[in-house]
Amino acid sequence: MVAPALSLATPLPDRRPTVGTRASRLVLPVFTGFAVLFLFLPIAVMIGFSFNDPAGRQNITWQGFTLENYLTVWGRPDITGPMVTSLTVAAAATLVSTILGTLIGMALTRYDFRGRDGLNLLIFIPLATPEIILGASLLSMFVSLDVQRDIVTIVIAHVMFNISYVVVTVRARIAGFNRSLEEAAMDLGANEWTTFRKVTFPLIFPGILAAALLAFALSIDDYVITSFVAGRDITFPLWVFGVSRLGVPPEVNVLGTLIFVVALAFIAVQVWSQRRGISVTPGSAR
Amino acid sequence: MPRRWRWLIPYLFLIPGGLWLLAFFVVPMLVMASVSLQEGSLGTGYALTWNFGVYPEMIQQWAPQFARSLWYALVVTVVTLAIGYPMAYTIAFRGGRFKSILLLLVILPFFTAYIIRTLSWKLILADNGFLFGTLKDGGILDEGFRIIATPLAVISGLTYNFLPFMVLPLYVALEKIDPKLVEAATDLYASRVQAFLRVTLPLSMPGVFAGSLLTFIPSIGDFINSEILGSRATTMIGQIIQRLFLNNNAYPEASALGFMLMAAVLGLVFVYARVVGADQLTR
Numbered sequence: 001m002v003a004p005a006l007s008l009a010t011p012l013p014d015r016r017p018t019v020g021t022r023a024s025r026l027v028l029p030v031f032t033g034f035a036v037l038f039l040f041l042p043i044a045v046m047i048g049f050s051f052n053d054p055a056g057r058q059n060i061t062w063q064g065f066t067l068e069n070y071l072t073v074w075g076r077p078d079i080t081g082p083m084v085t086s087l088t089v090a091a092a093a094t095l096v097s098t099i100l101g102t103l104i105g106m107a108l109t110r111y112d113f114r115g116r117d118g119l120n121l122l123i124f125i126p127l128a129t130p131e132i133i134l135g136a137s138l139l140s141m142f143v144s145l146d147v148q149r150d151i152v153t154i155v156i157a158h159v160m161f162n163i164s165y166v167v168v169t170v171r172a173r174i175a176g177f178n179r180s181l182e183e184a185a186m187d188l189g190a191n192e193w194t195t196f197r198k199v200t201f202p203l204i205f206p207g208i209l210a211a212a213l214l215a216f217a218l219s220i221d222d223y224v225i226t227s228f229v230a231g232r233d234i235t236f237p238l239w240v241f242g243v244s245r246l247g248v249p250p251e252v253n254v255l256g257t258l259i260f261v262v263a264l265a266f267i268a269v270q271v272w273s274q275r276r277g278i279s280v281t282p283g284s285a286r
Numbered sequence: 287m288p289r290r291w292r293w294l295i296p297y298l299f300l301i302p303g304g305l306w307l308l309a310f311f312v313v314p315m316l317v318m319a320s321v322s323l324q325e326g327s328l329g330t331g332y333a334l335t336w337n338f339g340v341y342p343e344m345i346q347q348w349a350p351q352f353a354r355s356l357w358y359a360l361v362v363t364v365v366t367l368a369i370g371y372p373m374a375y376t377i378a379f380r381g382g383r384f385k386s387i388l389l390l391l392v393i394l395p396f397f398t399a400y401i402i403r404t405l406s407w408k409l410i411l412a413d414n415g416f417l418f419g420t421l422k423d424g425g426i427l428d429e430g431f432r433i434i435a436t437p438l439a440v441i442s443g444l445t446y447n448f449l450p451f452m453v454l455p456l457y458v459a460l461e462k463i464d465p466k467l468v469e470a471a472t473d474l475y476a477s478r479v480q481a482f483l484r485v486t487l488p489l490s491m492p493g494v495f496a497g498s499l500l501t502f503i504p505s506i507g508d509f510i511n512s513e514i515l516g517s518r519a520t521t522m523i524g525q526i527i528q529r530l531f532l533n534n535n536a537y538p539e540a541s542a543l544g545f546m547l548m549a550a551v552l553g554l555v556f557v558y559a560r561v562v563g564a565d566q567l568t569r
Binding site for chain 1: 293295296297299300302303304306307308310311312313314315317318321369372373375376377380386388390391392393394395396397398399400401402403404405406407409410412414415416419446449450499503504506507508509510514524527528531532537540541544545547548551552555
């Protein structure tokens with residue numbers, strides 16, 4: 001009851017800006033909330049329809065809740081087979097590209113050498129090339145050389161497009177690295193190998209881990225490049241696209257949901273461990 | 287290792303990865319260049335005839351699809367920037383302790399296969415799907431209302447799929463800005479709008495640059511969204527290249543088109559870099 005009296009006593013021009021500012025302060029968070037919902041909507045649909053009990057082949061209208069798809073999926077080798085291929089490709093491509101990319105990242109950040117600009121360009125241009133060109137040019141080469149296309153060619157292609165991403169990620173981590181820690185280790189009598197093992201590697205490891213996670217995600221997700229270099233062996237995205245015309249069975253949503261949950265758990269653990277890292281050294285938060 | 291061989295160390299580090307990129311990126315590009323100038327068929331084999339004529343021929347034949355891809359990619363870049371900038375700004379300056387959670391929400395789509403995401407999007411936009419079907423049954427929407435198979439469907443799919451690529455670099459750029467700079471501007475009697483336009487926006491340009499590239503480049507070459515969400519009237523150049531390569535085995539024509547797409551993209555990237563004044567291209 002005091003408020004109206006106050007507002008009468010206070011001149012209007014003074015109040016208006018506060019009300020306006022207060023409303024405008026809400027605009028951005030509300031907008032961001034809707035945008036995040038927009039991003040989450042298709043995933044919610046995927047998860048929702050993994051519990052659907054469709055009548056025919058088409059899993060597009062809601063028929064009723066069931067958990068059966070989570071059991072039947074394991075008896076569908078036509079779905080789990082490509083998934084195993086995808087996981088194998090992603091694991092192999094992640095391992096190779098993380099090693100090769102980390103080495104390049106170290107060379108670029110810790111040494112001066114001739115041909116540095118050329119190397120930078122060689123890393124950058126694949127990132128600036130549409131995936132379809134990367135796939136098409138590899139196919140041109142494989143066809144010209146009469147190379148049998150199978151899981152090996154898929155891994156080759158995935159390593160190729162992952163290297164640049166690994167270099168960029170690892171380099172960002174090494175760039176913020178304090179060289180005096182290594183010097184201290186050397187001063188205390190450690191040789192180069194021991195210094196690397198005990199000081200350098202543990203410090204850049206979070207960067208390497210982030211790069212490996214990124215490489216794995218990019219690899220398991222890839223459709224465009226894989227569609228060009230795959231022959232006998234097909235990956236999960238290729239299989240899903242192949243059946244999408246006829247209707248995607250709910251088991252696909254089940255596998256999609258499971259991957260999503262596992263990935264989410266992985267990232268949650270990473271975020272949590274990073275938070276702990278930050279709380280140990282408050283100054284390095286920024 | 288003896289001291290005089292030390293200069294070799296960086297080369298030992300970069301040679302394995304460098305060779306991989308050389309063998310599976312640079313060489314294939316050269317092969318594709320050569321294939322584009324060949325003539326022949328899969329049965330009789332191909333011969334290099336320096337047939338440069340294929341380039342103008344392909345441009346003439348597929349100009350509408352080329353122009354459409356360029357147009358869609360530009361629209362997608364502008365729309366993702368319009369959605370992504372306020373998002374990144376809010377997360378960076380107003381996120382507080384929810385910053386990492388909000389960022390996690392932004393990259394959530396990455397944890398689902400691109401194909402499945404796009405198929406889900408199709409389900410959402412479907413004429414008689416759970417969304418529009420229900421709205422039509424309720425009489426809220428006209429029976430003839432349709433989004434799927436229109437340019438709007440393709441652009442919305444691309445926008446959805448590439449929005450995180452815009453938000454992340456923008457966030458990184460905005461997060462680096464010292465709030466004291468904005469404070470200083472307002473202390474010196476700049477209005478909030480002026481402070482944003484003269485301080486925050488220019489400082490966030492590297493993020494705008496990186497984000498635009500990361501959405502524009504995959505959009506212009508994309509063929510999934512148009513294939514799944516579009517129709518014949520939304521055919522993009524990526525679909526043509528893919529069909530010529532994989533269905534028609536028309537390798538020279540497909541290679542020529544691929545090369546022109548690559549040239550167009552690199553050309554635009556460098557022009558854009560000049561305009562924005564980004565010298566961080568190769569850094």
